[in-house]
Amino acid sequence: MNDIKVNGTLLLPGDAGFDEARKPWNLAVDQPVRAVVEAADADDVAAVVSYARLNGLAVTAQPSGHGASGDTDGTILLKTTHLGGVSIEDGVARVGAGVKWGEVLAAAGPLGLTGLAGSSPVVSVTGYTLGGGLSWFGRRYGFAADSVRAFEAVDAAGDRVRVTAESDPDLFWALRGGGGDFALVTSLEFGLNPAPELFGGRMMWPVERAREVFDAFAETTAEAPEELTLWFDLLKFPGAPGFVAVDATFLGEHPGALLRRFDRIGGLISDTRRPTPVAELGSICAEPTDPSPGSGRFELLTGLEGVADVLLGAPIDPLISVQVRHLGGALARPAEGGGAVGHLAEPYSVYMFGRPTPDTAERITDLTKALVPHTSGRKTYTMLTQGERAASAFPASTLARLRDLKRARDPHGVIRANFPVLR
Numbered sequence: 001m002n003d004i005k006v007n008g009t010l011l012l013p014g015d016a017g018f019d020e021a022r023k024p025w026n027l028a029v030d031q032p033v034r035a036v037v038e039a040a041d042a043d044d045v046a047a048v049v050s051y052a053r054l055n056g057l058a059v060t061a062q063p064s065g066h067g068a069s070g071d072t073d074g075t076i077l078l079k080t081t082h083l084g085g086v087s088i089e090d091g092v093a094r095v096g097a098g099v100k101w102g103e104v105l106a107a108a109g110p111l112g113l114t115g116l117a118g119s120s121p122v123v124s125v126t127g128y129t130l131g132g133g134l135s136w137f138g139r140r141y142g143f144a145a146d147s148v149r150a151f152e153a154v155d156a157a158g159d160r161v162r163v164t165a166e167s168d169p170d171l172f173w174a175l176r177g178g179g180g181d182f183a184l185v186t187s188l189e190f191g192l193n194p195a196p197e198l199f200g201g202r203m204m205w206p207v208e209r210a211r212e213v214f215d216a217f218a219e220t221t222a223e224a225p226e227e228l229t230l231w232f233d234l235l236k237f238p239g240a241p242g243f244v245a246v247d248a249t250f251l252g253e254h255p256g257a258l259l260r261r262f263d264r265i266g267g268l269i270s271d272t273r274r275p276t277p278v279a280e281l282g283s284i285c286a287e288p289t290d291p292s293p294g295s296g297r298f299e300l301l302t303g304l305e306g307v308a309d310v311l312l313g314a315p316i317d318p319l320i321s322v323q324v325r326h327l328g329g330a331l332a333r334p335a336e337g338g339g340a341v342g343h344l345a346e347p348y349s350v351y352m353f354g355r356p357t358p359d360t361a362e363r364i365t366d367l368t369k370a371l372v373p374h375t376s377g378r379k380t381y382t383m384l385t386q387g388e389r390a391a392s393a394f395p396a397s398t399l400a401r402l403r404d405l406k407r408a409r410d411p412h413g414v415i416r417a418n419f420p421v422l423r
Helices: 042-054 101-111 125-130 169-175 207-222 254-262 278-282 307-311 358-370 396-409
Strands: 009-011 033-038 059-062 074-081 087-090 092-096 148-154 160-163 184-191 199-206 228-236 242-250 295-301 319-326 348-354
Touching: 033 319, 042 059, 042 074, 042 148, 042 184, 059 184, 074 254, 087 254, 101 125, 101 319, 125 184, 160 169, 160 228, 169 396, 199 207, 207 228, 207 242, 207 254, 207 307, 207 319, 242 254, 307 319, 307 348, 307 358, 319 358, 348 358
Parallel strands: 033 074, 059 074
Antiparallel strands: 009 033, 087 092, 092 184, 148 160, 148 184, 199 242, 228 242, 228 319, 295 348, 319 348
């Protein structure tokens, strides 16, 4: 494979740095690949796709390695980390495939704008958006995927293309939430949203207050405006006591009395709520910013009645966290001209996470089974985890359309997403 001609770096098994380069963000996921190409530019992306097509191979693209499934056996791993650049004009951001959300928020915040970012500043904009993008501000503005105006991409034939609603409506629809199975995106353009003022932070109590906090969470989210987003967290860090927390963002100067129920709960350990610059959005959850091993599972909840009994019936050990997110709002409404991401009827979600051990896997399985009466069985593509399939992320009609498009545009399977639609 030394005949792949790129401006970036080509690494083959046995080369210094190969094993490190093939690792995804979740170090518990093994990625067996034939080669790693660290692309220097969009021409490299086209060159790799053309080489793969001519040699009967497949390409998996990863900007940051988040969301890896391990389904990479025999592929060329194309890392687009170096495809950078952020520009903003007239409320529209243009970013390279390797740009992370923290970079966008740092540029947009001083302009009184925000993108539809999630909890981490180190997740790539492109990978997150191709999977739909479940944002802090999704209740107000919907999925990140539906804010996209255009993609620059390389198709399965190795051609560089610009994809818009006018130029290629089918591919444009698929790339907005259908995953990375249809073209390799090198840059994208998306609309930003007003955020002249933002209030956010985390309230934390000892875990003994969990029932009170959950009840306040349920009551507050039942009447919350779309500008307010709350996430309920059970936390158990190794060697530390258990905690319960509520993470909050409010698109405005101050939520006023909206959080009054939490203010009445005694035993508060810490409270970081404050006017928050958009660029500091990632500080609310303070998630790790370096790769590490982990095991998790995401489910959509049909409601909260009975959920507290399952989650609070016993300590979450050996899990590190269990998080319930309030969804609804714009996420529950079909977007006009929306993409494959669709909308969510489920008003809440739950995510369970821990170290990748047999005990963790058993605890996640037990909780998942106990939650079955309260879950819909559907996933969101952006939150799929190892061992799951793209089919669980879409209604039957959407999945059929995605599969038809994949067969038509990439009949030889040159492009392989983390979670392929045909598997």
